[in-house]
Amino acid sequence: MKSFLSRITVLVGISLIVSACGKRPQVVTGVQVQSQVVNSDMMLSVSADIDLGNMSFPAVQFPINHPHYAGPIGSVGLTPVLGGKNQLKISVNVSALSHLQAGIARLPNGGTIPLIANNQTIAVSLGKGAQLYLTLSEKAVAIGVAVPFSSFDGIGNSVGSANLFPVFTIDKLIGAAGIFTSSTKGQNGFAFIADVSQYVKMQDIYVPAAIPTTLALNYNEQIPSSSKESKINNGIYSLNKKKTKLSLAR
Numbered sequence: 001m002k003s004f005l006s007r008i009t010v011l012v013g014i015s016l017i018v019s020a021c022g023k024r025p026q027v028v029t030g031v032q033v034q035s036q037v038v039n040s041d042m043m044l045s046v047s048a049d050i051d052l053g054n055m056s057f058p059a060v061q062f063p064i065n066h067p068h069y070a071g072p073i074g075s076v077g078l079t080p081v082l083g084g085k086n087q088l089k090i091s092v093n094v095s096a097l098s099h100l101q102a103g104i105a106r107l108p109n110g111g112t113i114p115l116i117a118n119n120q121t122i123a124v125s126l127g128k129g130a131q132l133y134l135t136l137s138e139k140a141v142a143i144g145v146a147v148p149f150s151s152f153d154g155i156g157n158s159v160g161s162a163n164l165f166p167v168f169t170i171d172k173l174i175g176a177a178g179i180f181t182s183s184t185k186g187q188n189g190f191a192f193i194a195d196v197s198q199y200v201k202m203q204d205i206y207v208p209a210a211i212p213t214t215l216a217l218n219y220n221e222q223i224p225s226s227s228k229e230s231k232i233n234n235g236i237y238s239l240n241k242k243k244t245k246l247s248l249a250r
Helices: 002-013 150-159 226-241
Strands: 028-038 041-050 060-065 072-081 085-093 122-127 130-136 141-148 162-164 167-170 173-181 189-195
Touching: 028 167, 028 173, 028 189, 041 141, 041 173, 041 189, 060 122, 072 141, 085 130, 085 141, 150 173, 150 226, 162 226, 173 226
Parallel strands: none
Antiparallel strands: 028 041, 041 085, 060 072, 072 085, 122 130, 130 141, 141 189, 162 173, 167 173, 173 189
16 A cells, blocks of 8 residues: 555656646746846846656756857756755856747657747757757747657657646746657657746847747647556656666767
8 A cells, every 4th residue: 555655646746747727746846037138148047946756867067059159158957956856957148049040949759849839939959859949029038948868768669759748837937847758769858948028128138020029829738648648657657666867868
């Protein structure tokens, strides 16, 4: 009985994230957003506290490199924290990216990016299959990151293509975080997307005429079929039993 209850507790705790109506537990347990103008450029920092049960992020920093000139303009960091928690932090010069060509972007498994959906988006490769996403308009800013983990490839073999992204709200931020899967190795991982419009002043960002004046973010949750969700939960439970330290895709 104790083992059964422990298993149920873990499955509930990592059913990946929280729905707006509270039906799923919250894996994103805290968010901090800061923006400031430095030398006429708008610097944005988004930190998310992530509870993955007994799993932990690897300690890694991805530099955000501008595709047109040398030198990083920010970073994406994954950090395991004492007490079984994890942190994901995005720090980037938004103004430096704002003039780049935007297009329709996708998750590494080819699925639709939560919140961003089919809006024109600036996508920057971070290496190891990871991607940074930045969606801008004169009235809205959404930012996020997707990181493939080889540790999830076994789940992808069982589930195939699926996205599990409930939507959560913390303070003035609306976001989505969860798992994307695929039967193809290197296309399984974790993603976090946030609407940070309430935390930035758009006049602080250089917004060229090519960027739309409005955009419609999609706050609908992405939930697969019950059978696929059950397989994802079972796979996550197995990784939790092993206290898995997640490994980046090769």
